[in-house]
Amino acid sequence: MSTSTSARSGTRYRGGRRAQAAVLCCGLLLSAPAVATAATPAAAHAQAQYEERGRGTLVSSEKLYTLATPQAVAAELGAAGFQDDTVRHGVVAYRLVYRTVDAHGRPITASGLFVLPLNSPGRLQAVSFAHGTGSHKDDSPSMQRAKFVSAPVIAHAAAGAAAVAPDYLGMGKGPGLHPWMDIDSETTASLDMLRAARAFAPRTGHALKREVMVTGFSQGASAALGLGRALEAGADRWFRLGALAPVSGAYDFGGIELSALLEGRLEPKSSVLYAAYTLVAFNRLHHIYDSPREVFRAPYDSTVEALFDGAHTGEQLMRGTPGTVDELLTEHGRELLTHPTGPLAKALRATDAVCTDWAPRAPVRLYMSTGDEQAVTENTEHCQAALLRNGVDAPVVDLGEVDYHGSRHLGSNVAATSSIVRWFGGLRQQ
Structure with a gap:
């Protein structure tokens, strides 16, 4: 099921242009805490070398499927209940397995989905999408096709971007248990997936540009903010944040959401x-x-x-x-x-700091759905207010009373995808 025209036409903005204020900055935790063995200078140096040289290293790649025409992509998106109004290319999808660190800073592997547009050679802008909560390892982008968690990735690639989606630690082909709502490990998994995608892209005749458009839904909304924060703080020598578009996040998880x-x-x-x-x-x-x-x-x-x-x-x-x-x-x-x-x-407090302890310089839009039954909209209001206190006037895009299988929360992901694809595409043309 796709979002109705009336829901799309009802999309409205709250807030204004980004304030031209001085950017506030504060100390950020850009990687997971050092492991207990990193107590000596030698051990600390070894850990730093691993994080510098090992994180993001590509372990394996696997071609999953090719949707050779825009019509094939449209059918794929339709099967997942998503719109096809931004499709311009066929796509090819890969699963990447890469090296990263776990929630305690120890070496581990993770997987993710990398989707590229066909007939669009050369340098591409990356879009990083962070998915919502799932319970099974297969509830992740690289493990599903024509499904809710993979459709946004395909949509961004079909519009001409190099779409990157981490499965997160412990999901997809990653070993161990998933550290749910742990922003630090979501950030490292997302950043290292970008690095793996950059390493793999030349094998397909592509290269990734420096600016990354970052988005995510539900759990992934907070993960997207974590990645954006790290990119703007210089966590990677190549990638920089281009724009940020989180959707229906529980940004004040420990306060508003749990209450x-x-x-x-x-x-x-x-x-x-x-x-x-x-x-x-x-x-x-x-x-x-x-x-x-x-x-x-x-x-x-x-x-x-x-x-x-x-x-x-x-x-x-x-x-x-x-x-x-x-x-x-x-x-x-x-x-x-x-x-x-x-x-x-x-x-x-660490989970809830994604909106409060930094001031994005890149454009930001916050997407939400009226009457969200899983992530109450006060979360988005809280995030907007926190960013404003730090000098950033981030508009809220109210998607209206959208629906996906009886859920407005899930519906917001469907409705937001086309809107974000168009916004990111417009920014790429500037």
């Missing part, structure tokens, strides 16, 4: 899954509870953690969790999310 979840303002089942994933994923990195029974009620205390192992599907998560947050959480579990303290509070 909405616990107050029943989100769709009930989404609230259950996000509450469970928050506790499980953050505990794996930050040790916020000793035993699942502290935060999850029986019988879920013995089953919920295993559901988020990357091998269970969304349908299995739906069947394996209760219908309400009150059935899932103990009093302590609810209190932990209501008033985070200690390691969880610290981790959430």
Whole structure:
């Protein structure tokens, strides 16, 4: 199903042109923390050498499919429920596996989708797309075709860009578990995927330009902001941020979003899954509870953690969790999310800093959908206000009451894709 004409024509902007104010700057964490073995100068030097020389190194490439004509691309996008109004090229899609670092700074591999336009040789501008939350390793761009997570990547390539989409750590062909909503590792995985794409592109007769257009949806909206922040801080010697277009993010995850979840303002089942994933994923990195029974009620205390192992599907998560947050959480579990303290509070502050601790110099637009049932729109208002305090007047693009399989949240990704493709394309022509 594609977005209706009335929804597209109802798209409206809030905010204005980017303020011509002095750019504020602050210290940024541009890579994951050093591992425990990096305590000596020699070990620290070895780790720095790995990050300089190893990160982004291409491990393998695999051609996945070719859509030889614009008509074939249009059919692919239509099968996923996306519009085809920006298609100008056929495309060829590859899966890249590359070296990066995990959430603790240790060497690991990850995968991603790289899609190129056909009959468009030479230097191309890269577009980095960060996808939304998935539970199974296959819920990632390089593992699916004609699906929700791969369609935006194909759409950008079909408009003439080199489209790059990290699967994230622990997703796709990456080993281990996915560190959900961990901005640092989402940033390193995204940046190193760009580096791998740049290394691979000459094999196809292409080269990537310096400026990168960055976008992402839902979880990927925060990941996109993290990547944009790193690029503007000079995290890579080649790539620079060209423009930034996050969609329907939970930018104040530890405040606005968790409050909405616990107050029943989100769709009930989404609230259950996000509450469970928050506790499980953050505990794996930050040790916020000793035993699942502290935060999850029986019988879920013995089953919920295993559901988020990357091998269970969304349908299995739906069947394996209760219908309400009150059935899932103990009093302590609810209190932990209501008033985070200690390691969880610290981790959430890092997650929520994507809009507050920097001032993008590149153009920014924030996309959202009225009545979003998963990421309440106050998140976008919060992000816009935070950027404005730092001197950046980022317009909000209200996509209206869009729908995708009964979800306005998912609908925002569909509606935003064509809009962002056109905006990025216009900027490329300037």
